[in-house]
Amino acid sequence: MEKRLLAGITPNNEIYFMTIEDDKGYFSMTGFTVIPIEYEKAKDIAQQQLEDGELWKMAVEDGTTKLGKNEWNRHVLNTDGELSTLDLSLYPEKIEIDGNTYVFESGSCGQHREKRLEHYFIPRNIFDKLNRIWDKYHLKKKSPKLPKISKQNEEALIIKAVRLIKKGGNLK
Numbered sequence: 823m824e825k826r827l828l829a830g831i832t833p834n835n836e837i838y839f840m841t842i843e844d845d846k847g848y849f850s851m852t853g854f855t856v857i858p859i860e861y862e863k864a865k866d867i868a869q870q871q872l873e874d875g876e877l878w879k880m881a882v883e884d885g886t887t888k889l890g891k892n893e894w895n896r897h898v899l900n901t902d903g904e905l906s907t908l909d910l911s912l913y914p915e916k917i918e919i920d921g922n923t924y925v926f927e928s929g930s931c932g933q934h935r936e937k938r939l940e941h942y943f944i945p946r947n948i949f950d951k952l953n954r955i956w957d958k959y960h961l962k963k964k965s966p967k968l969p970k971i972s973k974q975n976e977e978a979l980i981i982k983a984v985r986l987i988k989k990g991g992n993l994k
Contacts, residue, residue, distance in 0.1 A: 827971065828979045829853075829949055830939035835992040836929050837913075837983045838936050840952060847963045851956040853936065855929030856913040858984045864905055864925050871907040872898060917977065919984050926980075941986055943979050944971060 825842045832838050836855035843850045859867070871877060872895045881887040887894050898906055905925065913926040935956065942949055948969050959966045 825971070826976075827952075828943050828974055828976055828983070829936070830943045831941040831983055831986060832936050833938065833940050835940070835987045835990065837926070837980065837987075838939060839913075842952070842968065844965050847965070849959045849962055849965050851952070851960055852932055853934045854912050854931035855934065855936075856926035857929055858924045858980075858987060859908075859927055861916065861923040861925055864908060864927070868905050868907045877907060913980075915980075917980055917984075919981050924984055941983070943974070943983070 823842075823844045827840045827842070829838045829840045832855060834855075836857050838853060838855050841852045841854070843852075875891050877898075878887070878891045878894045881894060887897075889897060908925070909928040910925055912928040912931055915926070917924050935953065937953060939949065944952075948971060951969050955966045955968065
């Protein structure tokens with residue numbers, strides 16, 4: 823059994839997910855954050871990352887290219903796309919919100935755990951209980967009794983999160 827919860831928004835304006843997994847007698851919990859970025863802004867960030875040349879320098883140093891910087895940049899864009907320098911792997915969806923398209927840059931993941939959120943999308947007492955369960959049962963063979971958690975409409979919560987972050991003037 824695996825369950826992913828959109829827990830809320832961190833004090834750093836990142837969207838925070840918790841993943842609960844109980845598989846073959848082992849219980850684990852992990853967390854990850856994503857940062858919403860308007861698509862056009864994401865294209866600009868990716869382009870700047872290519873233009874600054876650091877990625878090309880790393881490719882040259884690693885021996886993975888003999889192309890010049892401009893040729894390598896064109897190759898990367900043609901092969902991997904205009905957002906290829908951004909890590910969008912944790913939440914790869916594009917979502918249209920209020921006439922703008924948003925992508926979600928990966929933040930931290932794995933044993934990343936938030937103890938406090940700025941906005942909660944699950945009841946605070948459930949969030950706190952899940953953190954206590956994480957402390958007590960993570961990577962143990964014993965399965966805890968989990969609190970009842972209502973099914974989430976993840977897309978509606980993502981839209982709510984982006985609007986809250988944008989309202990606070992904290993979009994990247």
